[in-house]
């Protein structure tokens with residue numbers, strides 16, 4: 001039995017029963033069962049026949065199929081080996097798809113891109129397993145891979161933290177981290193009803209366009225400053241940064257903040273990324289890094 005497309009709930013039930021597959025909560029398995037969302041994800045990722053796509057966690061191949069129809073080449077990395085025979089059946093008609101069995105946090109992404117996806121640049125598209133959303137995004141944006149954009153389904157709350165502006169509760173180290181490397185935007189709000197099984201949380205699709213040029217700053221120092229600032233976000237910026245050994249004493253930190261025109265009683269959430277950059281560049285050179 002096969003309906004026209006893989007997102008049909010009837011077909012998904014049929015194929016899962018055929019292989020005796022049961023969902024793993026631990027692997028974040030909530031499969032898409034809605035054609036509209038699947039199409040919208042591909043559209044919002046701007047996938048065209050020129051594009052090389054890396055998908056993370058294809059599940060039974062619902063989104064993979066849509067990507068295969070729209071892209072030049074798709075490589076999908078799936079951790080659950082029980083899904084491999086299913087994917088072999090569901091995607092057998094698509095010659096431009098390759099499935100790799102592995103953990104996206106451990107596989108050599110650079111080699112996969114070089115060997116399987118060619119010239120690139122690569123667009124990453126995925127309905128992410130939520131238990132590892134942040135480490136996956138971190139890996140993809142930090143490793144200087146040949147990636148142009150990352151369009152991923154995440155928990156709505158995570159999406160809101162990523163796009164938050166200064167002064168809001170959601171604004172934090174994740175916001176600054178992702179905005180350092182990318183230009184993020186929420187592109188689709190997603191109801192729970194489009195998944196099987198339905199997750200407890202709401203979801204959203206975000207697109208992260210990777211910046212071609214990154215701020216000219218010592219990244220290690222920058223992220224130390226951000227971590228120290230948000231680690232004690234209720235304290236004033238003077239106190240949180242002073243207790244972090246970024247400067248030898250509080251007086252030096254006061255001078256740094258004054259030189260950056262940052263009020264000493266501001267809190268981390270009041271500071272723009274540019275402020276964190278200014279602080280990082282103004283700090284005296286210390287051996288502690």
Ligand code: SAM
Pocket residue numbers: 027028029030031032033056057058059060061062063064077078079080083102103104105126127128129130132
């Ligand atoms: N793309 C499918 C869909 O939209 O219907 C499935 C999405 S489901 C939310 C997440 C998928 O990621 C599952 O297939 C799960 O087995 C897989 N997965 C979980 N952890 C993974 C990891 N570390 N590396 C690769 N795939 C993983």
